[in-house]
Amino acid sequence: MSVTQQYAIDLYRAAQRGEAAPPAPGLHEVAAFRELRDYRRFKAVVAGRPARGRIRAALARRLSGRRLSGRRGHPAGC
Missing domain, CATH: 4.10.910 (30s ribosomal protein s13; domain 2)
Incomplete structure (x- = not known):
């Protein structure tokens, strides 16, 4: 099952139950990668390495x- 198919199923279930729709796949990936990069830079600075x-x-x-x-x-x- 592809990500798109799973998302369609989740949308259908949310509509049947009257719940909010789940976020689209890939919507928050950029923010997650930025946070990971910032965390790694922070750990490097704390350890005394170039960030x-x-x-x-x-x-x-x-x-x-x-x-x-x-x-x-x-x-x-x-």
């Missing part, structure tokens, strides 16, 4: 390390 750019910096370190090891003639895994 922004951590993933990009980690990827840059990893990619630059592979390029450097390849220039020396060593395989990337060594």
